[in-house]
Amino acid sequence: MFQDKKVIIFDMDGTLIDSVGIWNVVDRELITRLGGEALDEMSIQQKRDELLRSFSHTQDAYLEYCDFLAHTYNAPFSKEEIRSMRYAIAQHYLKNVIDFKPDAHTLLHYLKERGYQLVIASTTSQNNLNIYIHENNAMRQKVNFEKIFSLILGREMVSKIKPHPEVHHFIMQKLDVTPQECLVIEDSLVGLEAARNAGIDVIAMFDTYAKHEEAELKKRSIGYFEDFRTLLLHVQKEHGTTI
Incomplete structure (x- = not known):
């Protein structure tokens, strides 16, 4: 090989x-903060993977993923703000877990x-x-x-x-x-x-x-x-x- x-x-x-499981935890907390139901982590992962694949041709697939979350949960935040929220939640895990x-x-x-x-x-x-x-x-x-x-x-x-x-x-x-x-x-x-x-x-x-x-x-x-x-x-x- x-x-x-x-x-x-x-x-x-x-x-x-x-780290994949950590990002599922992060997105679960993010969705809850946006007013969504506390989905199971596997469902979150599968939907995220599906969306990132569909957005792979865009300039920033993760930003488009955050835009999807904004519209799905009628969040009063821009996609940029939601991305910032996501990274803020993730900081502890990235550094310490x-x-x-x-x-x-x-x-x-x-x-x-x-x-x-x-x-x-x-x-x-x-x-x-x-x-x-x-x-x-x-x-x-x-x-x-x-x-x-x-x-x-x-x-x-x-x-x-x-x-x-x-x-x-x-x-x-x-x-x-x-x-x-x-x-x-x-x-x-x-x-x-x-x-x-x-x-x-x-x-x-x-x-x-x-x-x-x-x-x-x-x-x-x-x-x-x-x-x-x-x-x-x-x-x-x-x-x-x-x-």
Whole structure:
């Protein structure tokens, strides 16, 4: 899987970090503040994923998502104000709760030591990524982002979010590599589609909140792994090494 690869591209939310459930909690609180009923978190996630996919061609899909919330709950706020409310609710979780998935940081160090260029390509905002990089102490103790990653790209870096392949085209141009020299590690179908639309092979990682996509992820990826420890053991085997 890693043979002849030079660049390994990681999604962030749901892949490297346990965060999808946190965003469900955030949106549940936001909807309640807007006067909506306290929906179950899976319903919130599925609706958010559906909307973000439909808004992926827009300049700011998350802003359009907030506009949807404004109209749905007849909120007396602009979409910009609702987005600010959403981020205000999220601050505690971003700084103090979210962390790397078990063994994700170990895999990152292993790949870096063996000469791969590592990239984050996320649909989360650059502001959120900066919180992880500079203010989340649990994550900072495990990974020096500036040293480990060649590029860290939030959604503002491109005009179209996943499943559009723009972010991957940007990475390949920036690092002067071909699709065959890249490998993407993702947890969701929308991320898998973005990579495949760019002609890049995909490894899929299990995430509790993408369980409903598991069969399709297994079918359309070159490998599916339950956790990072299992993936690390596979990479070690490919390289003939052990930790």
